[in-house]
Amino acid sequence: MSAQGANIPESDSAQLRLQAEVQYAHELDCLAEEDDRQKPPNWKLSPWAVKLYLLGGTLSDGTEITPKYLGNDRLIEIAIATLATDRALLLYGIPGTAKSWVSEHLAAAISGTSQLLIQGTAGTDETALKYGWNYARLLAEGPSDRAIVPSPMLTAMKTGRIARVEELTRIPSEVQDALITILSEKSLPIPETDSSIHAVKGFNVIATANNRDKGVNDLSSALTRRFNTVVLPVPESFEQEVEIVHRRSEQLGRALELPVEVPALDEIRRVVTIFRELRNGVSVDGKTKLKSPSGTLSTAEAISVVSSGMAMSAYYGDGSLKAGDIISSLTGAIVKDPVQDLIVWQEYLQAIVRERDGWKDLYRASRESL
Structure with a gap:
């Protein structure tokens, strides 16, 4: 695009x-x-x-x-x-x-x-x-x-x-x-x-x-x-949704002239994984049932999370998208109801994010922001 x-x-x-x-x-x-x-x-x-x-x-x-x-x-x-x-x-x-x-x-x-x-x-x-x-x-x-x-x-x-x-x-x-x-x-x-x-x-x-x-x-x-x-449904496959988010966030970064690197696929994959797990009410391995928040957690919202993270990284970080750059907009996308959705998000952080290999930085960033 x-x-x-x-x-x-x-x-x-x-x-x-x-x-x-x-x-x-x-x-x-x-x-x-x-x-x-x-x-x-x-x-x-x-x-x-x-x-x-x-x-x-x-x-x-x-x-x-x-x-x-x-x-x-x-x-x-x-x-x-x-x-x-x-x-x-x-x-x-x-x-x-x-x-x-x-x-x-x-x-x-x-x-x-x-x-x-x-x-x-x-x-x-x-x-x-x-x-x-x-x-x-x-x-x-x-x-x-x-x-x-x-x-x-x-x-x-x-x-x-x-x-x-x-x-x-x-x-x-x-x-x-x-x-x-x-x-x-x-x-x-x-x-x-x-x-x-x-x-x-x-x-x-x-x-x-x-x-x-x-x-x-x-x-x-x-x-x-x-x-x-x-x-028009939500994207069927994980890879398809990752590609959509990557293309659109990269395009938005150019349109807004953000002085930032192209968003890392690893960070985008993490955002899409969180959205899909919470949407579907189950972890990707099928082992853990999850509560779903009140919002839709659409692909468009995932694009917004990544784009906001790019702006944070460009102006207050080192230009490379990291967990700390996306956590605020990620929390905002998930927590629409300040009571019920916050409980859903905190339970997800404890059950999934804290225990998942390679996600400790996201867990630390989430604890600092809550």
Whole structure:
């Protein structure tokens, strides 16, 4: 997942986070140049090229396409094929399973932009999904096309591109239902002007949702039927999760310009081991049953732990990631409930960390931090 820094325009190099279509512009251009397969209407790349962009590979001219998602290839194929039909795509799973990441890269590869985005919150109203009004024009001219302020959804419909809805289940149920007509009829009535907007070919919607947040609004059966749901799981294997954490933390270190060495695989393996054992409720050798904390302990949180440790090492250590650098953020990721989770963590430290060969430094660091 290299940043392709040499291909980023100088005007964009100071941005903290680049959009996928900017950060990976070189890869997308190379894919477009080689891509001679049939494309759905208004797609920038064919389904074959979109898959290659997401999963990585090598082009005939030797260009390396870095993998954006490490996991089940079939899930990505289903997601891409869904977007080539008239069905919307719902990426579902626990927090931290790369739903937003996959959504962004799918939109960037298919439409050339990932920025037609609606962020779902408890305060999201229908104007975010439909349209608003320029009230100065509305007062001066009355309801007219010129007075309409289009939402990202409306812009995607008019231009035949992908609209993204993040955290769909955070949006109030009555607002969610505004999507039903859009997804079923591919049109949006505007009663104030006695007109309708009809979607151009290529339009579709990618929504993300998880079932762990408090305050989640369940989707109605009518809305659920308009989506094809793809569940993104936590990484299946230990090695796969280690690779994801290593790639993303290395990438973040470069983006933040941290003066630190590439994070050591041994330390990353230790973080991933802790997360997987506590998630699964059993030690890796299967001999010790463990209590699980209240949090999800996702791969995204493991990346955050390593990245925070890199910053500690860079500015307050010797630039080499060590147990003392990660222990604070590791404890913070595990202990969400200051009572119950702290008990779980302390029991794990005593039963596993203290007794495991080569982990004495982590145990000492944990005792100093608690």
